[in-house]
Amino acid sequence: MLDFLLIFRVLVFPGFTFILFFTLFCDWVERKIEARMQNRVGPAVAGPAGILQPLADFIKLLTKEEIIPRDAKKNIFRIAPIIAFSVMVFAICFLPIDGSSAISMSGFTGDLIFIMALVTVANFFLFMSGWASSNPYGGIGAARVLTQFLGYDIPLFLLALTPAFLAGSLTISAIAASQYLPFILLAPWGFVLFIIALQAELEKDPFDIPHAESEVVGGLETEYCGGKLAFLHLTRDVQIVLGAALVVELFLGGPYGPVFFGLPAFWYSLWFVLKVLAVVIVTEYVTCLFARLRIDQVLTANWRMLLPLSVLSLALTVAMATYVYPMVV
Amino acid sequence: MSKLATWARLKSPWVLHFNSGACNGCDIEVVALLTPRFDVERFGIKLEPSPRHADVLLTTGAVTKQCAERLKRIYDQMPEPKFVVAIGACACSGGVFKGNYTVAGGVDKVIPVNAYIPGCPPKPEAIIDGVVKLLNSLKAPKTEAKVNDSK
Ligand code: SF4
Numbered sequence: 001m002l003d004f005l006l007i008f009r010v011l012v013f014p015g016f017t018f019i020l021f022f023t024l025f026c027d028w029v030e031r032k033i034e035a036r037m038q039n040r041v042g043p044a045v046a047g048p049a050g051i052l053q054p055l056a057d058f059i060k061l062l063t064k065e066e067i068i069p070r071d072a073k074k075n076i077f078r079i080a081p082i083i084a085f086s087v088m089v090f091a092i093c094f095l096p097i098d099g100s101s102a103i104s105m106s107g108f109t110g111d112l113i114f115i116m117a118l119v120t121v122a123n124f125f126l127f128m129s130g131w132a133s134s135n136p137y138g139g140i141g142a143a144r145v146l147t148q149f150l151g152y153d154i155p156l157f158l159l160a161l162t163p164a165f166l167a168g169s170l171t172i173s174a175i176a177a178s179q180y181l182p183f184i185l186l187a188p189w190g191f192v193l194f195i196i197a198l199q200a201e202l203e204k205d206p207f208d209i210p211h212a213e214s215e216v217v218g219g220l221e222t223e224y225c226g227g228k229l230a231f232l233h234l235t236r237d238v239q240i241v242l243g244a245a246l247v248v249e250l251f252l253g254g255p256y257g258p259v260f261f262g263l264p265a266f267w268y269s270l271w272f273v274l275k276v277l278a279v280v281i282v283t284e285y286v287t288c289l290f291a292r293l294r295i296d297q298v299l300t301a302n303w304r305m306l307l308p309l310s311v312l313s314l315a316l317t318v319a320m321a322t323y324v325y326p327m328v329v
Numbered sequence: 330m331s332k333l334a335t336w337a338r339l340k341s342p343w344v345l346h347f348n349s350g351a352c353n354g355c356d357i358e359v360v361a362l363l364t365p366r367f368d369v370e371r372f373g374i375k376l377e378p379s380p381r382h383a384d385v386l387l388t389t390g391a392v393t394k395q396c397a398e399r400l401k402r403i404y405d406q407m408p409e410p411k412f413v414v415a416i417g418a419c420a421c422s423g424g425v426f427k428g429n430y431t432v433a434g435g436v437d438k439v440i441p442v443n444a445y446i447p448g449c450p451p452k453p454e455a456i457i458d459g460v461v462k463l464l465n466s467l468k469a470p471k472t473e474a475k476v477n478d479s480k
Contacts, residue, residue: 035370044371046340053373059337060384065408067381137379217378225381225408 014097014269019089022273023237024054029277030240030284037288054237061230069223071134080129081224081231084122088238091118095245096173096255097272098265110170116157119201119242123149126235129228130220141219144209147295151302152200152207158310159197162190162317163250166325176254184251186325189313191251197306198243199286200298203236206290207298244279248272252279338384338410339464341373345383345407349400349436350426351390354450355417359387367453374460380406385460386440391419391426392433404440412443412463416456421445 009015028043028051035042043050068074094111108114123145130142164170166186167178184191200207211219221232248254257271293301346359362369363376377383380403392400404413415436418424422435436442443466446459 031370035368039365040368041371042368043373046373050371050373053340056337056340056373059333060341063334063337064384064410067406067408221382222379223381229382 010093015093016089018097019092019238019241020234022276023234023241024058025051026241026244026277026280027054027237029280033281033284034288037285058230058234061225061233062227064226066226066228069134072223073132073134076128076132077223078228080125080132081228081235084125084129085231085235085238087118087122087125088235088242091115091122092238092242092245094172095249096176097245098255098269100173108171112160112164112170112172112175115172115246116160119239120149120153122235122239126220126232129224129232130222133220133223135223137217137222138220141211141222144295145203145220148200148203148207148209148298151299152197152306155193155302155306155310156197156201158307158314159190159194160246160250162187162194162314165314165317166321172249173254176249176256179253179256182251182253186320187251187313187317190317191247193306193310193313194247194251195282195286197302197310198247199283200302202240202243202283204240204283205287206293208287208292209295209298240280240283241276244276244283245272247279248275335467339467341375342384342412342460342464343375343377343382344385344387344460345377345380345403346387346389347400347403349388349390349396349420350393350432351417351419355389355420358450358453358456359389359416361453362456367457369457372457372461380404381408383407384411385463386411386413387416387456388413388420388436389416391423391429392436392439393431394433395431397433397439400436400439413440414444414446414456414459414463415442416446416459417451418447418449421447424449 011017031053032042032050043053046052046056068077094115127142127145130138130145133139163175163183166183167175169175169178199205203209203211211221221229224232252275255268255272255275257267259267346356348356361367362374380386384407386404386407388400404411413436415421419426420436423429423432426432427434433439444459444463446455448455451459
């Protein structure tokens with residue numbers, strides 16, 4: 001009995017199937033917002049208001065011919081995109097979505113660090129996929145993924161510790177559950193910096209250097225086609241959902257919100273979806289507003305500004321949490 | 330299953346633009362497709378940077394002898410199923426450059442072409458119309474996809 005429930009939770013809701021369709025939906029929302037910001041209509045023909053567009057792209061890519069370049073490292077070329085995708089989905093499975101995470105009873109002390117580590121591993125597999133394609137553009141794109149990664153990883157980690165300090169725990173579910181007052185109100189500086197660092201992690205403007213079309217063709221996905229390309233695209237979209245979900249869990253009170261009637265799980269999922277959509281909209285808004293930086297500018301900005309600022313934000317948070325908030329809250 | 334695949338292909342044709350010797354007139358028109366006024370993303374059409382990602386190859390201009398080999402290589406790099414649309418009088422037949430000693434001729438001298446869109450340069454509407462007609466010809470797969478749009 002328990003096993004059936006676990007399988008259902010992992011495979012259907014709030015596990016794999018839910019994440020897959022939610023990801024495609026977020027992709028559609030992003031494309032629509034980008035189009036509207038540019039005074040265009042955006043996808044409009046596939047399904048009502050083009051809502052099936054990401055699904056159509058996905059299916060089409062799956063049905064295309066698979067080409068493996070002669071010089072590519074064939075096994076890595078084949079499996080790296082799928083592993084990157086799976087690791088991302090695996091990381092989402094640890095986030096509480098309908099009050100508990102997909103793998104129930106999986107919340108353990110320090111799973112925040114575990115999830116950040118999973119994101120790192122997934123990024124490394126993205127690098128491998130580009131490197132294995134033996135294409136100069138793919139190689140440059142892959143190297144850029146790692147270079148950019150050097151810049152934002154440490155600030156992102158430090159900033160993720162801000163809510164952990166406020167909650168006094170490294171467990172994501174505990175952090176989410178302890179936010180009677182969302183941490184965005186208690187530490188707005190941390191939230192703003194986290195969004196900026198996240199923008200770099202998600203490879204979106206102004207940090208979309210790894211796949212800058214006008215410079216490196218398609219970046220690490222230059223040589224990919226068919227199903228493998230579909231999974232690379234999906235990895236990027238899942239990464240955006242994962243990043244947005246992390247913001248929700250750490251700063252926006254997680255899936256918790258008012259329960260009006262009926263099952264709390266339903267309301268929690270609804271709040272989760274709405275909050276993630278809000279974060280996705282914010283990041284896409286930032287993407288549309290800014291132009292791309294150069295890779296050296298990104299690294300300088302991250303090491304000279306973002307890193308000191310995140311240390312400062314952490315110190316400020318610790319000071320506030322120790323001296324000020326106990327008196328007020 | 331194949332119905333689903335056809336639907337997906339119809340709804341998401343990703344295009345690659347290749348200039349094999351055009352005067353840049355047709356290229357401007359192709360780029361105009363992406364602007365807010367025409368916005369081909371409505372139909373799921375996306376301009377892709379790499380031939381590996383593309384379904385439709387939009388070629389402009391007469392094929393110069395030097396470019397012929399490159400055009401063929403780009404075509405070979407695209408994964409099946411793939412389609413070629415020749416945009417502009419030059420790409421269709423060589424146009425005003427026909428018979429020139431540096432020009433091999435129209436695009437169909439080098440690679441198979443699925444749709445011809447004449448005009449010098451063709452209007453963006455004509456290009457959209459040509460691509461849509463090409464896609465609709467997918468629905469009945471046996472017939473030869475030769476679309477001649479005389480706008
Ligand atoms: S058809 Fe006309 S506009 Fe197009 S490339 Fe030829 S000469 Fe230029």
